[in-house]
Amino acid sequence: MAAKRGALIVLEGVDKAGKTTQCKMLVQALQQSGYPAEMMRFPDRSTTIGKLISAYLEKKSELEDHTVHLLFSANRWEMVPEMKRKLEQGTTLVVDRYAFSGAAFTSAKPGFSLDWCTRSDVGLPKPDVVLFLQLSPAEAASRGRYGEERYEDAAFQSAVLDRFRQLMDDSSVNWKVVDASGSVDDVHKDIALKSLDAIHAAQTQPLGELWK
Numbered sequence: 001m002a003a004k005r006g007a008l009i010v011l012e013g014v015d016k017a018g019k020t021t022q023c024k025m026l027v028q029a030l031q032q033s034g035y036p037a038e039m040m041r042f043p044d045r046s047t048t049i050g051k052l053i054s055a056y057l058e059k060k061s062e063l064e065d066h067t068v069h070l071l072f073s074a075n076r077w078e079m080v081p082e083m084k085r086k087l088e089q090g091t092t093l094v095v096d097r098y099a100f101s102g103a104a105f106t107s108a109k110p111g112f113s114l115d116w117c118t119r120s121d122v123g124l125p126k127p128d129v130v131l132f133l134q135l136s137p138a139e140a141a142s143r144g145r146y147g148e149e150r151y152e153d154a155a156f157q158s159a160v161l162d163r164f165r166q167l168m169d170d171s172s173v174n175w176k177v178v179d180a181s182g183s184v185d186d187v188h189k190d191i192a193l194k195s196l197d198a199i200h201a202a203q204t205q206p207l208g209e210l211w212k
C-alpha cells in the first residue's frame with residue numbers, strides 16, 4: 001500500500017514573530033513522535049534564483065519590484081517537484097514562509113494590488129494549514145531592533161500586517177491564528193496541536209492547488 005501523504009504546514013507572520021524557532025521545534029517534536037518531517041524555508045537562498053534574492057535583501061543589488069516578486073515566486077516553483085515527491089513519500093513539510101509572504105510583502109509596496117501579487121503563485125501545492133503567528137507591532141518592537149535587511153522597518157511591517165489580514169479573509173485557505181506573544185513553549189504546544197490535526201486530515205485528502 002502507498003504511504004499516507006505528508007502534510008504541507010506553513011508558518012507565516014510578520015518579522016520577529018518567531019517563525020523560524022517554531023518551525024525547528026515543530027520538526028523536532030514531530031520526528032520524536034514518529035512522524036517523518038522536514039523543514040523548508042522561502043526564500044531558499046541556496047539556489048541560483050535564491051542567491052539573486054538574497055543579494056537584493058542584503059541590499060547588495062537592486063532589482064525592479066515586479067522582477068523581484070517574480071523571482072520569489074520562481075524560487076517556490078523550482079522547489080515544487082521536490083516538495084511533491086516528499087509529501088507523496090509521507091514526509092510532512094514544515095515551511096517557514098510561502099506565497100502569503102510573497103503577496104503580503106510586495107503588495108505593501110506602492111502600486112501593487114494583492115490580486116496581481118497572488119497571480120504568479122496560483123496552483124502551487126496548497127498548504128493543509130497556514131499557521132499565522134500573530135504579534136502586534138508593539139510586541140514585535142519590544143523584541144528588539146530590526147536587522148539591516150530590506151523591509152525590516154516598523155512602518156513597512158505594519159503595512160505587511162494589513163495585507164496579511166486581507167489574505168486571511170480568504171476562506172479557501174485553512175488559516176489558523178496562533179497567539180505568538182506567549183512563551184516559546186506555549187506557542188509551540190499550540191502549533192503542535194494544530195499541526196497534528198492537519199497531518200491527520202491530510203491522510204484522507206488529496207493535496208490541493210493554491211488559489212485555484
Ligand code: NYM
Nearest residue numbers: 042043072073097098101102105106151
Ligand atoms: N519575502 C519573503 C518576500 O518579500 N517575498 C517572499 O515571497 C518571501 C518568501 O523576504 N523580510 C521577504 C520577507 C522577509 C525576507 O527573510 C526573508 P527571512 O529572514 O529569510 O525569512
